[in-house]
Amino acid sequence: MLEINSVSVFYENALALNDLNIDVQQGEIVGVFGSNSAGKTTLFNTIAGLTLHLKRREQRKGGERITITGSIRFQGEEISLSKPSDRVEKGIILCRERHPVFRDNTVEENLRLGGYMRSGSEIKESLQFVYDLFPPLLRLKNKKAGMLSGGEQEMVAVGMALMARPKLLLMDEPLLGLSPLMQKEVVRAVKKIRQQGVTILLSEQYARPVMPIIDRGYVIENGTLVVSGTGQELMDNPEAKAAYFGM
Amino acid sequence: MEASVLLYGLVNSAVLMLTALGFSLTFGLSGVANFAHGSLYLAAGFIAWMILHYLGLPFMLSVVLTIIIVGILGAAMYRYILMPVRGIALSEVIATFAVGVAILEFFRWAGFVTYDFNLPSFVKGGVEIAGVDVDYQRVIIIGIGAGLAALLWYFSHKTKIGLALRGMAQDEYTALSLGIDSDWAAAISVGLGAALAAVAGLAILPLGLISINIGYDVLLIALAVTVLGGLESTTGLMVGSLILGFASVITANYLGPQWSEVVYLVAIVVVLAIKPSGLFGKFKELEERV
Known part of the structure; x- marks a missing residue:
């Protein structure tokens, strides 16, 4: 590949x-x-x-x-x-080291941004997958990503990469x-x-x-x-x- | 007397905010300090005037066309002039300032120097508020300012492009690795700022005659408001406009109108001396700078 x-x-x-x-x-x-x-x-x-x-x-x-x-x-x-x-x-999607997220944006805005190149229906589908994979993110979805702990930010970063399919x-x-x-x-x-x-x-x-x-x-x-x-x-x-x- | 100061202070604040909005937006999204801002504002006035007088198109159509043309002009300026010097702040300032002077002096050379140039108000007439006469155009300016602020908030928080631009402003390499193109984002943000300069010009220029020097004044105002409020801060933009808006009206009222321009210059000097990041400016965290 x-x-x-x-x-x-x-x-x-x-x-x-x-x-x-x-x-x-x-x-x-x-x-x-x-x-x-x-x-x-x-x-x-x-x-x-x-x-x-x-x-x-x-x-x-x-x-x-x-x-x-x-x-x-x-x-x-x-x-x-x-x-x-x-x-x-x-x-080809890169999830960068030190799990960078967009700190001023909410978790869900981050995830949606991950699906920037993808269509609306694909975003919806991937969002469901990401929330299933990392259930804590669903609870945090309206929080600013910059306020999260390192582990939570890592989930957001991986989630963003997955949103890009x-x-x-x-x-x-x-x-x-x-x-x-x-x-x-x-x-x-x-x-x-x-x-x-x-x-x-x-x-x-x-x-x-x-x-x-x-x-x-x-x-x-x-x-x-x-x-x-x-x-x-x-x-x-x-x-x-x-x-x-x-x- | 006091009611008029209050009302005109408010109108003036809205004028300042509208004037500085595009400059502040472009800087916040792409880090480009667009020193051609005032020229784009003025160019919008002349372009609209030409469309109205030479092509004879309806007013609203001319307005829309002008905003689109100036927006494209801004994006083109990024693509052909700023892109090669991207990342070198001083060169960006020099390049945009040069474009700005070129635009203004082009209009001077082309003969746009007489007192024949003005734009029609959106709505004729005026209204009396608390014993003070205000023309509708000034009321509309407040409305446009508030409307644009709401629209821009929606754009930057809810639309795909807006989120992408904000993402690019926060962390370029992460945005790149999600497929957002940095030159595309910067071109859009300079174009958007230029379009906002055009909106400001079309709303505010009908208040008087259009003259070349307005281009330089507008740049000064945009700088004063954003330096005072703090670059990259929306709250700062509003508070900066309010402070300077009222300060210049009060100065004009009690000291004489010739002093109101001095307010902007004094504001820049004082802020840079005491708190260079402005009232609401954020010093970037150390880890973000390295």
Whole structure:
């Protein structure tokens, strides 16, 4: 479904992604693991088109020089030069790290905004799904999103991404900063989202909490692929095990 | 005497709010300080005058056409002039100010300098309120101000485009990742602000003759109201208009009309010296700025 072929990203002369090759098959949950500044967020932003957007803006005003090379194909189609909105149209939705929400808007306004590219009936249908998935949101729907707790904001952020009706959902560190209880809640939600036929690529620093749900994983360091394989294969790799499984 | 101060203070406040509305809206939604605001306001007056006199179209049709034309002009200004300097605040100010001066001086060059230019009132005549004569146009201005405020609230809270624009203003990258296009959003917000400048011009210009210098005065008023009230704040816009509206009427009444313009300048200077964020301005939280 998603094929990333020798993608490299430079910020000025700093290498953020180094010749990465990643592929995701329809219906899979694939994990990307790595420490801070390993390049996880750059990878996700590059798939969603945000890096390209930033590059074009910087180019226009003569700012930082960003270089993106390589090819990104989604459902067989080259998308590496598409605008973010075109990629959303195709079904690639990014749920950004640190669960950003629109703080001045109510929960329901946030969710409706998530369905910005979709029709009225689709919004209605997705809204029902999101409220079923995260029942607390129904109670909070008229509250300002900025007033919610971190865990609740995470639900709103994931909910917004779902409202956009993803085919491929990119979740950048969905468990970051959440309580163990809330982490379980999100993992449960991810499983349910997959049951809807959504393919998921998610990133985490530590693999252990998402180990039970991922089909395969990639470990990256300094923008470079270190190992990849099924969950079991990663566990059996001594390097990866020590660094990312906390064992 | 006192009733007239109260009434004209209110009318003047509505005039100021209407004048500053487009400027404040564009800044709030896209962060662009549109220094061509006054020129768009004035251009609306001349465009409507030309449509009325050269094409002879009915008044209401001319009004609607003018609002659309000026709105498109604003969006085009974003697309062709602002887009390349997007994100560099000083360049945005210089670019919009240059466009504004170009528009005003174009009209001067084209000969719009005589005392022949005025727009008809929406409704002729007037009414007496508490012993003070007020013409209908001034009453209508208050109505338009209140109506627009309600309409804009509805637009920004209930419509898809309005929510998208507010989303873009709050968190660009999250908005982008949901499929909202940032240049599209900014073009719409500059266009919308320009259309509001046109509405203000068409409502307020019938009160007098149209002259080029109004363009510069309007920019000054828009700046004074938004700086006093606080940029990006709707409450601030209203309170700023009320304070300056009454202050200038009281000044004109007791010190003489030549002093009323000074009120705006003094307001800008005093606010910038004491509380640069304005009365209701929000300093962005640290985490939002980094």
